Amino acid sequence: MTKDHGPSIKNDEKYEALRKEGMSKQKAARIANDPNSGKKGGKADKYNERSKQELYDQAKEIGIEGRSKMSKQQLISALRNS
Structure with missing residues (x-):
């Protein structure tokens, strides 16, 4: 079960996965809170x-x-x- 990191983290599951990969708390939070994160599928300019x-x-x-x-x-x- 994913831990609730409070209202400052929008996607707790993604945040935890990024932290396990070794990302800093700040960078993991920024990515986990971005609604567009991971949706482009390599098609971004x-x-x-x-x-x-x-x-x-x-x-x-x-x-x-x-x-x-x-x-x-x-x-x-x-x-x-x-």
């Missing part, structure tokens, strides 16, 4: 094909700090490592 604004918006959505001063390459790197 590659980061290099997105505009800087699209990358910025995604970085804002997941809470990457310092994004307003980042170049497109820095945004891509931050998104890949978040």
Whole structure:
């Protein structure tokens, strides 16, 4: 049975699976709370094909700090490592 992690975690089962894979609490929570997580099936645009604004918006959505001063390459790197 999946443990209830409280109202801050929307998908407890996914959160626990990600934590077992070794993800940090913060990253696991961010993915578990994203309603679009895992639904694209590999069909999302590659980061290099997105505009800087699209990358910025995604970085804002997941809470990457310092994004307003980042170049497109820095945004891509931050998104890949978040």
